[in-house]
Amino acid sequence: MFIHIGDDHVIQSKDVVAIIDHSLISSSSIIEEMIFNQRKDRRVIETEDHEAKAIVITNDVIYFSPLSVFTLKKRANMMTTLNKLEDFSEETEW
Structure with missing residues (x-):
């Protein structure tokens, strides 16, 4: 799954090491x-227009995010929850 971390940056949740x-x-x-x-090594991406509130460390790059740690955590947890939901669409008969 993907997480939008602000400033038009979207990263894969599996690549996140720490927030x-x-x-x-x-x-x-x-x-x-x-x-x-x-x-x-030019592996840091700063925020463009906003003050950084969080640092997202991935396997390859460090992102400075204008979103708070709490907001990023909620977004990451939402993706985890969605992944755990079972797909009942095939069981429904119309």
């Missing part, structure tokens, strides 16, 4: 170093 609150960058030297190294 982190943007305010945690300054409190963790490990996160700062990871983002610094990924920026050198």
Whole structure:
């Protein structure tokens, strides 16, 4: 399934490694170093018009998202719930 993470970016949910609150960058030297190294390799996609509220880490790229961690979590959980629903369409007789 796919998750819309803002700024016209849609990613596959299976590629998401972590979703982190943007305010945690300054409190963790490990996160700062990871983002610094990924920026050198041009593997960071910043938000265009909005302030970043969350960081979405995937297998290949780090995205800065204008959406909150809570909103992204709801979207990811919605996809998980939809995947678990059984398909009863073939059982219905009209």
